[in-house]
Amino acid sequence: MRDRPIYLDHNATTPCDPRVIEYMIPFLSADFGNPSSKDHRYGWQAAEAVDHAREQIALLTGAKARQLTFTSGATESINLALKGIAEAKAGKGDHIITCGTEHSAVLDTCNWLEQKGYRITRLDVDANGYLSLEQLEEVINTQTICIALMYANNETGVIHPVRQIGEIARKNNVPFFCDATQAVGKISLNVDEDNIDLMAFSSHKIYGPKGAGALFIRQRDAGNISAQLHGGGHERGLRSGTLNTPAIAGFGKAAELCMEEMIAESKRLMQLRDKLERSLQEQVRGVTVNGGNLRLPHVSNILVPYEDTEQLLLSLSSHLAISRGSACAGLVQQPSHVLKAMGLTDAQAGRALRISVGRFTTEQEIDEAVELLSQAINARHKAGSFI
Numbered sequence: 001m002r003d004r005p006i007y008l009d010h011n012a013t014t015p016c017d018p019r020v021i022e023y024m025i026p027f028l029s030a031d032f033g034n035p036s037s038k039d040h041r042y043g044w045q046a047a048e049a050v051d052h053a054r055e056q057i058a059l060l061t062g063a064k065a066r067q068l069t070f071t072s073g074a075t076e077s078i079n080l081a082l083k084g085i086a087e088a089k090a091g092k093g094d095h096i097i098t099c100g101t102e103h104s105a106v107l108d109t110c111n112w113l114e115q116k117g118y119r120i121t122r123l124d125v126d127a128n129g130y131l132s133l134e135q136l137e138e139v140i141n142t143q144t145i146c147i148a149l150m151y152a153n154n155e156t157g158v159i160h161p162v163r164q165i166g167e168i169a170r171k172n173n174v175p176f177f178c179d180a181t182q183a184v185g186k187i188s189l190n191v192d193e194d195n196i197d198l199m200a201f202s203s204h205k206i207y208g209p210k211g212a213g214a215l216f217i218r219q220r221d222a223g224n225i226s227a228q229l230h231g232g233g234h235e236r237g238l239r240s241g242t243l244n245t246p247a248i249a250g251f252g253k254a255a256e257l258c259m260e261e262m263i264a265e266s267k268r269l270m271q272l273r274d275k276l277e278r279s280l281q282e283q284v285r286g287v288t289v290n291g292g293n294l295r296l297p298h299v300s301n302i303l304v305p306y307e308d309t310e311q312l313l314l315s316l317s318s319h320l321a322i323s324r325g326s327a328c329a330g331l332v333q334q335p336s337h338v339l340k341a342m343g344l345t346d347a348q349a350g351r352a353l354r355i356s357v358g359r360f361t362t363e364q365e366i367d368e369a370v371e372l373l374s375q376a377i378n379a380r381h382k383a384g385s386f387i
Helices: 018-028 041-061 074-088 104-115 133-139 162-171 219-224 245-283 309-316 337-341 363-382
Strands: 068-071 095-099 119-123 144-148 176-179 198-202 213-217 288-290 299-303 352-356
Touching (some): 041 068, 041 245, 068 074, 074 104, 074 144, 074 198, 074 213, 095 104, 104 119, 119 133, 144 162, 245 288, 309 352, 309 363
Parallel strands (some): 095 119, 095 144, 144 176, 176 198
Antiparallel strands (some): 068 213, 288 299, 299 352
């Protein structure tokens, strides 16, 4: 009998790797210095840890260390990028292009900018969640100041054609901002090869601690971003505030581990995900998978023939931890805007489950999860509530 539920919600957050925790401990105790303290050993040690983490993260993303600005997480990075560009380019343009399936941190920031007078174009996607590059090119105009499109979707795992998006942005001399929070550390990416100008991502999605994130800013764009936090000039004036040294050190260690293990781990996770989807479809009539074939290796978004997924998950909560969608969508659960943008009705979107496997997920846990889900759904079928 398990003492804790099987955890299959790694897109919401990942458990901190024990190797990361061990690496962080000195910075929570003896090596507690402020990296901005320039006159003694405590500060020097902390600054060295931050610099080393910057190098580790740069290797994972293809960036240069000096192009990375540390933040409290991806949401802050997204706000800094979009609001920073909008403010810096005030008077030069007022048009931002994004997509209807972006994370709420991007969409809500764009909504806020729209209230301030900026014009926002939200691209459509097809039934598999893929956007149209032709539509992207059509909507770019002389007032466009930013293209904001994610690397991979947080609910379906669908991967956008990032390199081609970047090429279109370069051709039109428009900065390309990419929310890569779910992609970094999961699949190989490179900010130079992918033509990305700004990129947000976070530590707690790659088995590091919460409270640390980063914003990649290509050097040529550094002068085109306005700071949103003031009060000390930290991070080359782009993000003031005492750096969270323990979390940043853990972020760097987590990036290093991803760099070492990502290729083999991605293959393993894809096998687990495919087995889960295949087994559920074999054991439960009516299960379908949302999103096309080009998805992150660890993410499965499925529709189940069960009209009350909240009750379903509550009935399984002692044994299984999965979600109905994004963990960042607010306290009141609404039908997924991602699935609705893909053409699903409110009722259909309400029957979706997001299952995301991770580094410590075992094949036995997948087998148990399939059995638990299939038994619960099929029991509903026998009760006459099968859709």
